[in-house]
Amino acid sequence: MSTVAIDKAGPSRKVKYGSMSRDRAWALRWSYFFLVLFAIFFLTPPVYMLITSLKSSAEISAATNPWWVFHPTLSNYVELLTSNQFLRFFWNSSIVAIVVVIITMLISIPAAFALARMKFWGSATLATGVFLTYLIPDSLLFIPLFKMLAVIQDLTGITLLNRWYVLLFIYPTLTVPFCTWIMIGYFASIPKELDEAALIDGASWLQTLTRIFIPVALPGLIAATIFAFTVSWAQFLYPLVFTTSVDQLVLPVGITTTLIKGDVFNWGQIMTGALLGAAPPLIIYAFLMDYYIAGLTAGATKG
Amino acid sequence: MADVSLRKVIKRYDDVEAVRGIDLDIADHEFIVLVGPSGCGKSTTLRMIAGLEDISDGDIMIGGDVVNDVPPKDRDIAMVFQNYALYPHMTVAENMSFGLRLKHYPKAEIKARVTEAARLLDITDLIDRKPKQLSGGQRQRVAMGRAIVRNPKVFLFDEPLSNLDAKLRVQMRIEIKKVHQKVRTTTVYVTHDQVEAMTLADRVVVMNKGRIEQIGTPNELYHKPATRFVAGFIGSPAMNFIPCRLEDVAGKLQIRLTDRIAFALPPARAARYNALPRNDKLVLGIRPEHLTESHAHLEPGIETFDTVLDVTEPMGMETLVYFGLEGTPVCGRVNPNAGATDGAPMRLAMDLNNMHLLNEETGAVL
Numbered sequence A: 001m002s003t004v005a006i007d008k009a010g011p012s013r014k015v016k017y018g019s020m021s022r023d024r025a026w027a028l029r030w031s032y033f034f035l036v037l038f039a040i041f042f043l044t045p046p047v048y049m050l051i052t053s054l055k056s057s058a059e060i061s062a063a064t065n066p067w068w069v070f071h072p073t074l075s076n077y078v079e080l081l082t083s084n085q086f087l088r089f090f091w092n093s094s095i096v097a098i099v100v101v102i103i104t105m106l107i108s109i110p111a112a113f114a115l116a117r118m119k120f121w122g123s124a125t126l127a128t129g130v131f132l133t134y135l136i137p138d139s140l141l142f143i144p145l146f147k148m149l150a151v152i153q154d155l156t157g158i159t160l161l162n163r164w165y166v167l168l169f170i171y172p173t174l175t176v177p178f179c180t181w182i183m184i185g186y187f188a189s190i191p192k193e194l195d196e197a198a199l200i201d202g203a204s205w206l207q208t209l210t211r212i213f214i215p216v217a218l219p220g221l222i223a224a225t226i227f228a229f230t231v232s233w234a235q236f237l238y239p240l241v242f243t244t245s246v247d248q249l250v251l252p253v254g255i256t257t258t259l260i261k262g263d264v265f266n267w268g269q270i271m272t273g274a275l276l277g278a279a280p281p282l283i284i285y286a287f288l289m290d291y292y293i294a295g296l297t298a299g300a301t302k303g
Numbered sequence B: 001m002a003d004v005s006l007r008k009v010i011k012r013y014d015d016v017e018a019v020r021g022i023d024l025d026i027a028d029h030e031f032i033v034l035v036g037p038s039g040c041g042k043s044t045t046l047r048m049i050a051g052l053e054d055i056s057d058g059d060i061m062i063g064g065d066v067v068n069d070v071p072p073k074d075r076d077i078a079m080v081f082q083n084y085a086l087y088p089h090m091t092v093a094e095n096m097s098f099g100l101r102l103k104h105y106p107k108a109e110i111k112a113r114v115t116e117a118a119r120l121l122d123i124t125d126l127i128d129r130k131p132k133q134l135s136g137g138q139r140q141r142v143a144m145g146r147a148i149v150r151n152p153k154v155f156l157f158d159e160p161l162s163n164l165d166a167k168l169r170v171q172m173r174i175e176i177k178k179v180h181q182k183v184r185t186t187t188v189y190v191t192h193d194q195v196e197a198m199t200l201a202d203r204v205v206v207m208n209k210g211r212i213e214q215i216g217t218p219n220e221l222y223h224k225p226a227t228r229f230v231a232g233f234i235g236s237p238a239m240n241f242i243p244c245r246l247e248d249v250a251g252k253l254q255i256r257l258t259d260r261i262a263f264a265l266p267p268a269r270a271a272r273y274n275a276l277p278r279n280d281k282l283v284l285g286i287r288p289e290h291l292t293e294s295h296a297h298l299e300p301g302i303e304t305f306d307t308v309l310d311v312t313e314p315m316g317m318e319t320l321v322y323f324g325l326e327g328t329p330v331c332g333r334v335n336p337n338a339g340a341t342d343g344a345p346m347r348l349a350m351d352l353n354n355m356h357l358l359n360e361e362t363g364a365v366l
Helices: A002-012 A019-053 A057-061 A075-081 A084-117 A123-135 A138-156 A166-170 A172-189 A192-201 A205-216 A218-234 A237-242 A251-259 A267-297 B042-050 B092-102 B107-121 B136-149 B166-183 B194-200 B218-223 B228-233 B267-273
Strands: B004-013 B016-026 B031-035 B057-062 B077-080 B154-158 B186-191 B203-208 B211-216 B240-249 B252-256 B262-264 B282-286 B291-293 B302-308 B311-314 B319-325 B328-334 B345-351 B356-359
Touching: A019 A267, A057 A267, A075 A084, A075 A267, A084 A123, A084 A166, A084 A172, A084 A205, A084 A218, A084 A251, A084 A267, A123 A172, A138 A172, A138 A237, A166 A172, A166 A237, A172 A218, A192 A205, A192 B077, A192 B092, A205 A218, A218 A267, A237 A251, A251 A267, B004 B042, B016 B042, B016 B057, B016 B211, B031 B042, B031 B194, B042 B057, B042 B077, B042 B154, B042 B186, B042 B203, B077 B136, B092 B107, B092 B136, B107 B136, B107 B166, B136 B166, B166 B194, B186 B194, B194 B218, B203 B218, B203 B228, B211 B218, B211 B228, B228 B240, B228 B282, B228 B356, B240 B262, B240 B328, B252 B267, B262 B302, B302 B319, B328 B345
Parallel strands: B031 B186, B031 B203, B077 B154, B154 B186, B291 B328
Antiparallel strands: B004 B016, B004 B057, B203 B211, B240 B252, B240 B282, B252 B262, B282 B356, B291 B345, B302 B345, B311 B319, B319 B328
16 A cells, blocks of 8 residues: 555656666767767768868958858859869779679679688688678789789780770779678578578579578668779779779779879869769769668568 | 388488487388477488488488488489468468479469469468468478478478467467378478377387387387386377386285285286296386276276375376385376375386386387
8 A cells, every 4th residue: 555655646756767768868968979089070071072162262262261261252163163174083983883883793692602601612612701801901902903904015015004994994892801700790680581482492502692681681782882982983092003094084083193283282073073983973972872781770580 | 292211321421420320211101200309300300311312331212212312302202391481571472383383383283283272271371471470380381382382292391380389289289280191292201299190100210329129100109118218208298117027926916016016917918928037127017098097896907006206296187196106106096086195105007918027228118
């Protein structure tokens, strides 16, 4: 009886929060503090780029407040988007990124499936090896790679150096190991019984891969695709080394080599070019993120 | 429909023998349950029948054909897994028809078979849902449906009810039995739950450490266990094992449990055990239901003794009583109205007509 009385008296008493909710409140405050700090830190450069891209060269070099646009102009955008050179860079970058993504997926999906599911001699070592190759920095690789391509060119007479399509061979050395590694993780998380069920249902390995694994591991596939695209789109060192003619350049190298003339920096156009160049990955992230997160939380086998 | 035979089947992993030479004949239409503790090789045996594991030695035959090197899809079997293994991106209908679609069955026939299986399993309303929208029991039905639509020679079940809660497990057990009565497909069912084994099986195969301990109908295993392992594994609460020895007193054979407690054996038992050496270390096996409260008029072969109860467990329809006999814990089953209370003395009756005598060293039931 006494407990009932206390319970009834409950609402009239002053509500005290337990230590749990106090801890939680503090944790939230700290989270927000650091999140805001983080947001400022990472959003300041793009905001500054946007501001600068809307200024004329005269205003940029004038001693006014760099954080404000006094005479906004779209001239930088108009100039770049009507320049054949810039559009050429954009086209080169796009075709390279798209083809590299396709090549990467065609190699790393079957590779990851084999490494995750088909137990064969040395498969575990091979899986680790695949990842280790990713750890070798490109700054270490570009000279040997250049040498290799030069030798191939000498031997076969096929021109590879200073052609945009050379990047289709080079970029997968960066994307395939990492994407394979991601996909191994995703495929390994699919319960073994699922492919055994498919096997009993009469599916071949290829059918198991295409009809069960790829649909089930779609979030992982999307993550790998985003990664491969971003790497190909943003890669700087390799295109700088392997391509030199203006019509063969991709966006990151093109912007820096054509818009910086000697010690003259065309800041307005550099910022505009960088912003425009950042747009495709942003759009892809925006579209696929929802799908990616939805995929992450869906479809376990039991519950 | 087909019979299944295993001939001296062995499975080795490196140096470890997981299955050590199994001989088993499963008749057409039969429901066989492989039961045993974890690691006894029952799942491995099932997976070898399915073709998911290679066999290291011996032969497996389905419908008279040796299938040792036949891939799973050509063995004409269907398997239901513990975690259901439903394809999460497909609807129930797609899950059930996947195998038929791979084999390019005509669409009309696929639809007819799926509809029929769904009706049989009472999942017609769920046909367009995805697995994540289903409860555990519903998923298990779909997994069974996927097996049924293929109309295979053999059904293989690998602990299909282990992921369900106790109540649902009982319900699904009955469902599985009903389905088997309707489709009559030869079934091999693996479980570690002896109640499941007893309730479902035509014959139960008790396995231990990679070997078959005993094959028999549920009643045979319960009443005539061949080994101590089977005697202890089948039945809940488990059979009591009490160290004992045989004595001859005034020309009659009697069994001595403690210094204080000794019983004359009923004539049938006395005749059976008379040839045994008197010095052998023996164990008396007696099930809890044969240790009950004492009555005024006892049948022949039922002997009484006094003890002090340690703990009692009222179960409603019966009360389990626990006590010790010289350090050996013993469990009995008494009427809830018999007045059993914790720590109180009680007179119990032991039905020696249903006793078992085991050799302590070999574990064999004598």
